[in-house]
Amino acid sequence: MSRDLERIQTLTDELTRGFDERVEYDLRVTDHTPECAENNPRWAMCGCPSVTERRVKTVHRAPLVEQLRNAITEESTGQDTGGRSGTRVDPGLPGNFDALDLIEEIKRELSSAVRRARQILGYDVPPSSVIRGTVCGECEGALRLQNGKAVCIGRIGETPSCGTEYTWQQIEDYLNERQNQ
Numbered sequence: 001m002s003r004d005l006e007r008i009q010t011l012t013d014e015l016t017r018g019f020d021e022r023v024e025y026d027l028r029v030t031d032h033t034p035e036c037a038e039n040n041p042r043w044a045m046c047g048c049p050s051v052t053e054r055r056v057k058t059v060h061r062a063p064l065v066e067q068l069r070n071a072i073t074e075e076s077t078g079q080d081t082g083g084r085s086g087t088r089v090d091p092g093l094p095g096n097f098d099a100l101d102l103i104e105e106i107k108r109e110l111s112s113a114v115r116r117a118r119q120i121l122g123y124d125v126p127p128s129s130v131i132r133g134t135v136c137g138e139c140e141g142a143l144r145l146q147n148g149k150a151v152c153i154g155r156i157g158e159t160p161s162c163g164t165e166y167t168w169q170q171i172e173d174y175l176n177e178r179q180n181q
Contacts, residue, residue, distance in 0.1 A: 015106070018063045027053050065106075071099040134171060138164045143171075 013019070030050040061067070131143045131150055139162040141154035150171055154161040166174075 015064050018061050018066075020058050021061050022056055023059050024054060024056050027055050029053050065103070068099040068103050072103070131171075134175070136162060136164050136166075137174070138162045 028050050029052075030046070030048050032046065032048045036046045036048050129145045130153070131145065134143055134150070135141060136143060136152035136154075139152065139154060139159060141152045141159060141161060143150040143166065144153045145151075148168075150166040150168075152162050152164040
């Protein structure tokens with residue numbers, strides 16, 4: 001479970017704070033002789049032995065959301081000006097519709113996950129959740145969660161709502177009273 005939470009944190013950080021990436025590159029290293037150093041201070045195109053070394057460095061990349069935003073706003077370069085300089089009358093289309101689609105998908109999925117987490121933790125209540133096993137004391141209609149209270153919605157398909165509202169304390173007292181009978 002803790003690994004799952006760490007993975008969620010890592011993925012969120014990559015989206016919003018950026019990430020570190022390991023980059024490999026080749027570097028030509030030349031072993032200059034003393035004669036070469038005296039005669040050619042810039043070591044331009046000498047015949048000294050050289051070796052290519054593979055090196056690694058860590059590069060911090062910008063947040064993925066920022067990179068996607070940049071990809072969306074890049075203009076396409078489909079318009080040819082024939083080498084002339086001048087002002088373009090028609091701006092290009094956004095450069096990357098896949099990036100735009102991905103941003104929308106991320107927003108939708110994250111919104112859904114955050115909404116569910118808030119409901120599970122009790123910060124938010126689903127807008128139209130019917131409370132099972134509990135009925136209105138006035139009309140015996142169904143109760144629905146609304147704005148942190150239980151509100152009578154009547155008998156579905158039979159009677160209209162009487163509009164009675166119950167606090168959570170009233171529902172708890174009622175359930176305790178039922179258990180004691």
